[in-house]
Amino acid sequence: MSDQQSIVLGGGCFWCTEAVFKEVKGIVDVESGYSNGGVQRPSYEQVCTGTTGHNEVVKLAYDPAQISTRQILEIFFVVHDPTQLNRQGNDIGTQYRSGIYYTNEEQKQAAEAIVRELNEGKFYSRPVVTEVKALDNYWPAEEYHQDFFEKNPYQGYCMAVAAPKVEKFRKTFKALARG
Secondary structure, X not given: OOOOEEEEEEEOOHHHHHHHHOOEOOEEEEEEEEEOOOOOOOOHHHHHOOOOOOEEEEEEEXXXXXXXXXXXXXXXXXXXXXXXXXXXXXXXXXXXXXXXXEOOHHHHHHHHHHHHHHHHOOOOOOOOOOXXXXXXXXXEOOXXXXXXXXXXXXXXXXXXXXXXXXXXXXXXXXXXXXX
């Protein structure tokens, strides 16, 4: 068995990103949290103000023998809009920015390469604004945020925003979906 790796992704509200990646083969664990801000142990309320510098993220533990960093990033770029600066849909603020927070050089190179390819190939009508940075100052989110979609599938936001993203993943990446 390969050694597990972890990578942290910010794709808007962490409920949506977590819901998608819990469905992916090779992802061993998904944890909602906050990263790359200036406050130690920030609370959800603090992060929501946009003043901590933290991003709502998911920390993915994955088995590279089952899924590559590139495949994870391909999913990431399909299930959110990486061209919106500091927002995803109606979620607006720096805490909703598109970000890839790497934990090793291979992840950094994969992230920079895919962002470059997407921009050069004009995959989107606007440039990709996803930040690619080393993981810094990560903190797990409060317990009630963990597995939120799984625990609250009929909550309004989950039905309107998270469920369509999960469905898009299932349709686009059938071979990578858990059985």
